Amino acid sequence: MYFDLTDEQRALRSTVRDFLADRFPLSAVRALYDDDTDGDPAELWKSVGEQGWLAVLIPEQYDGLGLGLLDAAVLARCWGEGCVPGPFLPTLVAAEALRLGGTDAQKSAWLPRVAAGDAKVTLAHGGGVTETGGKLSGTIRHVEYAHVADALVVAADGGRLWLVDPHGAGVTVTVTDALDRSTVLTTVTLDGAAGEELAAPVLPEVLDRAAVLYANDLAGVARVALTRTVDYDKTREQFGRPVGSFQAIKHALADLHVAVTMAEHAGWYAAHALDAGLPDATLAVSVAKSKAGDAAREATAAMIQYHGGIGYTWEHDAHLFFKRAKRAEYQYGDPAEHRERIARLVVDGA
Amino acid sequence: MYFDLTDEQRALRSTVRDFLADRFPLSAVRALYDDDTDGDPAELWKSVGEQGWLAVLIPEQYDGLGLGLLDAAVLARCWGEGCVPGPFLPTLVAAEALRLGGTDAQKSAWLPRVAAGDAKVTLAHGGGVTETGGKLSGTIRHVEYAHVADALVVAADGGRLWLVDPHGAGVTVTVTDALDRSTVLTTVTLDGAAGEELAAPVLPEVLDRAAVLYANDLAGVARVALTRTVDYDKTREQFGRPVGSFQAIKHALADLHVAVTMAEHAGWYAAHALDAGLPDATLAVSVAKSKAGDAAREATAAMIQYHGGIGYTWEHDAHLFFKRAKRAEYQYGDPAEHRERIARLVVDGA
Amino acid sequence: MDLTYSEADERFRTEFRGWLDANLPAQWRERGFWAKQDRDEGFRMRREWEAGKARAGFAGIQWPTEYGGRGGTPAQRAIYDEEMVRYRAPLTVNGLGLTFLAPTLMVIGTDEQKREIIKPLLHNEVIWCQGFSEPNAGSDLAALQCRAESDGDEYVINGQKIWTSQAMHADKMFGLFRTSTEDKKHRGITMLIVDLRSPDGSPAPGVDIRPLKQMTGGLDFGEVFFTDVRVPKTNVIGVEGGGWDVAMLLLSFERGSSAMPQYTGFRRELDDVVGLARDLGRDRNPLLRQRIANSVVELECLKYHSLHILTQVEQGKELGAASSMTKLQWSETHQDIGELFADVAGLAHQISGDGLDDLQRSFLWSRSETIWGGSSQVQRNIVAERLLGLPR
Amino acid sequence: MDLTYSEADERFRTEFRGWLDANLPAQWRERGFWAKQDRDEGFRMRREWEAGKARAGFAGIQWPTEYGGRGGTPAQRAIYDEEMVRYRAPLTVNGLGLTFLAPTLMVIGTDEQKREIIKPLLHNEVIWCQGFSEPNAGSDLAALQCRAESDGDEYVINGQKIWTSQAMHADKMFGLFRTSTEDKKHRGITMLIVDLRSPDGSPAPGVDIRPLKQMTGGLDFGEVFFTDVRVPKTNVIGVEGGGWDVAMLLLSFERGSSAMPQYTGFRRELDDVVGLARDLGRDRNPLLRQRIANSVVELECLKYHSLHILTQVEQGKELGAASSMTKLQWSETHQDIGELFADVAGLAHQISGDGLDDLQRSFLWSRSETIWGGSSQVQRNIVAERLLGLPR
Numbered sequence A, B: 001m002y003f004d005l006t007d008e009q010r011a012l013r014s015t016v017r018d019f020l021a022d023r024f025p026l027s028a029v030r031a032l033y034d035d036d037t038d039g040d041p042a043e044l045w046k047s048v049g050e051q052g053w054l055a056v057l058i059p060e061q062y063d064g065l066g067l068g069l070l071d072a073a074v075l076a077r078c079w080g081e082g083c084v085p086g087p088f089l090p091t092l093v094a095a096e097a098l099r100l101g102g103t104d105a106q107k108s109a110w111l112p113r114v115a116a117g118d119a120k121v122t123l124a125h126g127g128g129v130t131e132t133g134g135k136l137s138g139t140i141r142h143v144e145y146a147h148v149a150d151a152l153v154v155a156a157d158g159g160r161l162w163l164v165d166p167h168g169a170g171v172t173v174t175v176t177d178a179l180d181r182s183t184v185l186t187t188v189t190l191d192g193a194a195g196e197e198l199a200a201p202v203l204p205e206v207l208d209r210a211a212v213l214y215a216n217d218l219a220g221v222a223r224v225a226l227t228r229t230v231d232y233d234k235t236r237e238q239f240g241r242p243v244g245s246f247q248a249i250k251h252a253l254a255d256l257h258v259a260v261t262m263a264e265h266a267g268w269y270a271a272h273a274l275d276a277g278l279p280d281a282t283l284a285v286s287v288a289k290s291k292a293g294d295a296a297r298e299a300t301a302a303m304i305q306y307h308g309g310i311g312y313t314w315e316h317d318a319h320l321f322f323k324r325a326k327r328a329e330y331q332y333g334d335p336a337e338h339r340e341r342i343a344r345l346v347v348d349g350a
Numbered sequence C, D: 001m002d003l004t005y006s007e008a009d010e011r012f013r014t015e016f017r018g019w020l021d022a023n024l025p026a027q028w029r030e031r032g033f034w035a036k037q038d039r040d041e042g043f044r045m046r047r048e049w050e051a052g053k054a055r056a057g058f059a060g061i062q063w064p065t066e067y068g069g070r071g072g073t074p075a076q077r078a079i080y081d082e083e084m085v086r087y088r089a090p091l092t093v094n095g096l097g098l099t100f101l102a103p104t105l106m107v108i109g110t111d112e113q114k115r116e117i118i119k120p121l122l123h124n125e126v127i128w129c130q131g132f133s134e135p136n137a138g139s140d141l142a143a144l145q146c147r148a149e150s151d152g153d154e155y156v157i158n159g160q161k162i163w164t165s166q167a168m169h170a171d172k173m174f175g176l177f178r179t180s181t182e183d184k185k186h187r188g189i190t191m192l193i194v195d196l197r198s199p200d201g202s203p204a205p206g207v208d209i210r211p212l213k214q215m216t217g218g219l220d221f222g223e224v225f226f227t228d229v230r231v232p233k234t235n236v237i238g239v240e241g242g243g244w245d246v247a248m249l250l251l252s253f254e255r256g257s258s259a260m261p262q263y264t265g266f267r268r269e270l271d272d273v274v275g276l277a278r279d280l281g282r283d284r285n286p287l288l289r290q291r292i293a294n295s296v297v298e299l300e301c302l303k304y305h306s307l308h309i310l311t312q313v314e315q316g317k318e319l320g321a322a323s324s325m326t327k328l329q330w331s332e333t334h335q336d337i338g339e340l341f342a343d344v345a346g347l348a349h350q351i352s353g354d355g356l357d358d359l360q361r362s363f364l365w366s367r368s369e370t371i372w373g374g375s376s377q378v379q380r381n382i383v384a385e386r387l388l389g390l391p392r
Helices: A007-023 A024-035 A041-053 A067-083 A088-101 A106-113 A203-235 A247-276 A281-305 A310-313 A318-329 A335-346 B007-023 B027-032 B042-051 B067-083 B090-103 B102-115 B203-235 B246-274 B283-305 B308-312 B318-330 B335-346 C008-023 C041-056 C074-087 C093-107 C112-124 C243-252 C261-280 C286-314 C323-352 C357-369 C377-388 D005-025 D039-055 D076-086 D094-107 D111-122 D241-254 D260-279 D286-314 D320-348 D357-369 D376-387
Strands: A121-124 A128-134 A135-144 A151-153 A161-164 A171-175 A184-199 B121-124 B130-132 B136-144 B153-154 B163-164 B171-175 B185-197 C128-131 C147-151 C154-165 C174-176 C189-195 C207-210 C221-234 D126-132 D146-150 D154-165 D174-177 D189-195 D206-214 D221-232
Touching: A007 A335, A024 A318, A067 A088, A067 A203, A067 A247, A067 A335, A088 A106, A088 A121, A088 A161, A121 A135, A135 A151, A135 C323, A151 A184, A184 C174, A184 D126, A203 A247, A203 A281, A203 A318, A247 A281, A247 B246, A247 C377, A247 D286, A247 D320, A247 D376, A281 A310, A281 A318, A281 C357, A281 D286, A310 A318, A310 C357, A318 C323, A335 D286, B007 B067, B027 B090, B027 B318, B067 B090, B067 B203, B090 B102, B090 B121, B090 B153, B090 B163, B090 B203, B121 B136, B136 B153, B136 D320, B153 B185, B185 D260, B203 B283, B203 B318, B203 C074, B203 D221, B246 B283, B246 C286, B246 C323, B246 C377, B246 D376, B283 B308, B283 B318, B283 B335, B283 C112, B283 C286, B283 D357, B308 B318, B308 D320, B308 D357, B335 C286, C008 C041, C008 C074, C041 D206, C093 C112, C093 C128, C093 C174, C093 C243, C128 C154, C128 C189, C128 C221, C147 C174, C154 C174, C154 C189, C154 D357, C174 C243, C174 C377, C189 C221, C261 C286, C261 C323, C286 C323, C286 D286, C323 C377, C357 D189, C357 D357, C377 D094, D005 D039, D005 D076, D005 D174, D076 D260, D094 D126, D094 D174, D094 D241, D126 D154, D126 D221, D146 D174, D154 D189, D174 D241, D189 D221, D189 D241, D260 D286, D260 D320, D260 D357, D320 D357, D320 D376
Parallel strands: A121 A151, B121 B153, C128 C174, D126 D174
Antiparallel strands: A128 A135, A135 A184, A151 A161, A161 A184, A171 A184, B130 B136, B136 B185, B153 B163, B163 B185, B171 B185, C147 C154, C154 C221, C174 C189, C207 C221, D146 D154, D154 D221, D174 D189, D206 D221
């Protein structure tokens, strides 16, 4: 019985935190908000690739580390803690589709490149994409970083998955202007684009794994939003007392600490449950994503409220957390959708 | 423009409050909890009849006062404030069915008796009652005070209303054991019972008027629950300070004060809207009932919590308020049902 | 109960609607119109239009005619507010002056102040901002530090103000300044009028005005820095050292105002959310329907509450701290509508340029509404202590 | 992460299940069985059964064998808790003694106290209650007033205790009494053992025990009044005047306990609510489904949290104030399940004798769970100050 990170996982977490704080602190994230670049910091991507973190879930035979989802979740949480931008999680997710469902050729072609940080891939799902004779048509909205991707994994109607070249004929990628600029959301339009089908329709498994990674991102967002607020309210004075000594604020922050702690536990449990194939793994995925979405929304809203006026300015970090939390809340199932799935499991016994 | 009670209505409220505090204080309500009587305090009923309050909605031609629903709402609110038992509201509601939908003969037979306090009537609805040749069959649960009623107004499938003699053949009334003993809930079983049909299927109008009366009862429950808690917490000390000086408790009580105040406004508005035939009357009914149900549930739960241990005892009044609030919350539409009706009005434009 | 307006009041409504029909450009009423205008140009358009409205007699509805007001009733004021929102007429550009400064001067201003300030304010000849908050004095005004040191017939101001609405467009500021550091905290404060602009419109010497960007990306607030700015002592409102009492009087004028404009505006915003739900085929979703209905409940309650407040005002009753309830009710409800919008739109709530921009801005902006003008925490303190009598 | 139990632990589970299969009467496991028993008779049945369980070696799972315990691991303790709930085995009748008194004595008891108290407690030869709360000292223990005045080798106790669980059945009390009014409030307190019964089982002279009826109608608490009750000084636990520290030590033993029993019990209760929804044809209602799912979320989080706590205990780590989080999580979640039950049942939630009685009682009882054992307000203070480090 051991419910905690291993020493190795803790060491990884320290390394990643230090690295990100050094290479991509929040000031760099804030700079992205004022930039007109492509929103994908190239140097950060390069360094992350060099660290080998993109290899975390890639099997050793494809030059990866062959670690578990829990290890990837450790990374995702660090990403959330720092509101770190770039197609890191999208690439992990799309590479999971290739790992789980790709043909040997597809895996050999792509997984080593992903592991080395040489290829960016992203998952385009949730649109109404139809396929006729290997040609795909349809529009998929809110696809992360398709504009810089080397390959798209496209989910078509019926749950089949296709590898699509974003630079190929019949593919248009339009960047949209999202509130949260720690990601880039694009619209992918396919008009008879050539697709190379994956060997297995593994979308449900991929979506579950994505939900766990984003739940951990959200848990990281929530924790730092709370910690920053607690620290600020320990020293900021109003009416001659630290704001954090007012009981109404203390109690609100205490309730958030409970909620965020539960989201953290749930994030680890769900990752482990998938790794270990526990019978309640599906339930755990939905528990983790709904709890993390709720906790992050509340913690980041509290970050604004309990910083007072300054928390509402462009210059303060609060809105970076708030906007990222609000974005990731809806990715891979929002809390209400995951609760309905829990109801299907628990009420309907489905 | 005048949104308030008139001087007459305020005077009525004072009279009723004083009367009830004198004749049926909370100690008498508590005594009912330990009694094995029929749960209908006969003397209270007699005095209320003598005061003429049962006549409030009865037209003058039937020896009533011919006042409006707002006046009846003033009474209902006083009833709630004191957790007053007895078939007062049930009789007002069933008499409305007779007033609005009864034949001339039915009105002449019953309304003067109701106005004088000589007859108790109650509405039995929500069951699956079928009618064949004037004979009614079916079971209706949670009918208030049918065991002491002189007449039942029964809603049958298809929305038709029938006057039924509770002592007649084919009628069985069973008293059930409800948590809230400031009412008596019965099960009425009809097995080919004789029914005398009303002239018009006015059930929807009756249910709306009942919802408004019960909303005002709930607003009264909520207000007194809050006031009692505020008063207690002003003096009760813990850690050397009045409990009510702790900011977390202050803020919770402040939020409740806003909610209860809104429920009070909504209760008056809905009654007036029906009286004046305002175009938003239906919306106002559902606003009032849902808001009052929510406010009363929260205020009475807070009454227990913020009294500490004593608030949880049988001897303290808190549970009288809590149980009444919880009962009336589900009568004539619970908050979720009324919100769905609001959605039909606002979203569907129905 | 009588929720009808008098004939005179309804005549006023008809008259005002007539004026709006004739004078409010149709495209101004379109959703998103103002968001598309250049900020300064938009301000100029609103400033001029509002001045024309004042010249036509539709400003200062309840103010005495001697100050250029209309001398109308509280009900007419409510009708005015209602119609302005119903017509989607532009918001006033001089709100702080209209709501706070002018009523205060009517009570305690010198004759000269009344004459020189009130009417020009009503006609937008001078735009006013308010200088209360400072970086370390938000909810806690007694802690403010921006100094005004006495020097002969003048004060010399040094320090900073923050969260100053309209700072970028204001000509003058009325604000609180510390004129003594020896008295008790809230005794050493004086309310002063400060010219922010040189005759050519540039900032006056020693005045530095910087926009403060919000998380919406908008620039509705500013910071104002003072370096040796000289102000004649005739610019005192009330008396030296009496600033705290003047501020309390000034803030009390918020109380009488009903929340009918918020009601009308937010109901329309909610209608837009419902429309969006319909467009997205999510209007049958039972969870969203409950949430929509709940916002309707809270807004309708706000309406009833406003009618009650209006009655109290018309009856000349003291409202006490009721405005804190009003603020809590509208600001918290508006925040819920923002969250509802996001849940209806899903990930699309993130995307600008999709026709959602107004709702998106409102969603973000509503996060500030529970902070400025007395945070929800401060309002709850007031409700608990002044309305419920709970101990400090 | 490794959520499997060791082979030894799983062997323990098998063994314990075997004992339960053989020794727990089938009808005891039926819903509503205990509610139907006479209160005193039910207590006697549970007391004897539990003593038998202790004799079979299934008690004091983690206690050293020298005290009659099993000498097991924290994991075995968790398995024991889990199986007890899974089998619907009756709750212990000696919980306060088991959870608090015995572990405290193991640390600071005299040899005589250890010998004379712990094993008889484990075998239910003596039933213990706890005398902490007083009418004016609920959350604020330092304010307690029940006096124990020194008189030679004895103390003379006068005053009252309230909210005393098991008061009607307890043989002895361990409690906090004021032995000095001169020291600082929390310094003049001493932890004493008091005999409540005469040899014939009637209350001891000067002891008056009254049941305290709760809003459920149940009698789980009592009040205990003392009039000149004499207690030998050897009955002090720790030292005179050291009661506050003893109490802190004593309460710390709650920390190590995981909330697996609450998890298992509440999940089963939630299953009953789901069953009820199905019976009433309301299991397709999307609002109720969200609420059910939300309770599942909170309970599953409680499970994960408990596994984490268990790990910390097994690693010998200091848990600090984490038990306050645990208490908040389970008590607030249980209250939500109560409200959910009422919303599923509608008006029927009011009616007793309808097969809903267990859920109905739980619904009401859950209202007390956020008050006793440190109210939610007190727990939030602890979380804020001790876990987040916010200033007092």
